[in-house]
Amino acid sequence: MFEIRFHGRGGQGTVTASRILALAAFEEGKYVISFPFFGTERRGAPVTAFTRIDDQPILLKTQIYNPNIVVVLDPWVLDNGDAASGISQDGMFIINTRKKPEDFDLERKTFTVDATSIAVSLELGTKANPIVNTAILGAFAKATGLVSLETVVHATMESSPNKKQENADAVRQAYISVRIG
Numbered sequence: 001m002f003e004i005r006f007h008g009r010g011g012q013g014t015v016t017a018s019r020i021l022a023l024a025a026f027e028e029g030k031y032v033i034s035f036p037f038f039g040t041e042r043r044g045a046p047v048t049a050f051t052r053i054d055d056q057p058i059l060l061k062t063q064i065y066n067p068n069i070v071v072v073l074d075p076w077v078l079d080n081g082d083a084a085s086g087i088s089q090d091g092m093f094i095i096n097t098r099k100k101p102e103d104f105d106l107e108r109k110t111f112t113v114d115a116t117s118i119a120v121s122l123e124l125g126t127k128a129n130p131i132v133n134t135a136i137l138g139a140f141a142k143a144t145g146l147v148s149l150e151t152v153v154h155a156t157m158e159s160s161p162n163k164k165q166e167n168a169d170a171v172r173q174a175y176i177s178v179r180i181g
Contacts, residue, residue, distance in 0.1 A: 001054040002146060003064045007083040008073030010045045011125075013133025016159065017073065018049035020137055024147040024155035025053045033058045046081050053146060071140060072096060073115070073132050078104075094143050094178075096132050101181025110181035113139035113174045122166040122173075134160070134167040138174030149175050 008014030022034035115135035125131035
């Protein structure tokens with residue numbers, strides 16, 4: 001079973017990213033479960049979401065404490081939260097940042113992508129509050145290979161209430177621009 005924990009801030013699409021990933025994995029015939037955890041429900045507050053993916057039915061319904069993969073939509077949460085806690089020894093990070101993977105000392109395989117610039121260029125959200133969720137999923141597909149690019153694009157097109165093409169383009173752009181540590 002793969003356990004994925006998403007960390008972001010309210011308004012970035014953290015919960016939606018978790019759900020789109022679950023839909024993509026489901027479309028590929030896998031068993032999935034996805035759910036959020038909210039603290040203070042307001043724009044900018046820390047948000048955590050969880051996705052489990054397996055080839056067998058998933059009976060575990062708890063939060064994810066020891067993820068295989070940590071997806072960080074806002075690097076602020078690395079310094080101001082518990083995003084890195086409990087990650088498995090062979091785990092990996094996928095981080096939305098302009099920095100290179102080697103700029104992080106996380107002692108795990110690290111991938112980075114500038115999802116913010118991609119979202120801004122495609123006018124997903126605003127410059128002040130870009131919605132980076134679909135771009136980070138493109139990086140996820142490339143970094144992990146757990147779901148295919150085209151399945152993530154399809155799930156994104158199905159899930160996006162508007163700007164479907166721009167969100168699909170964000171997935172594709174992040175897929176080709178992810179940096180591997």
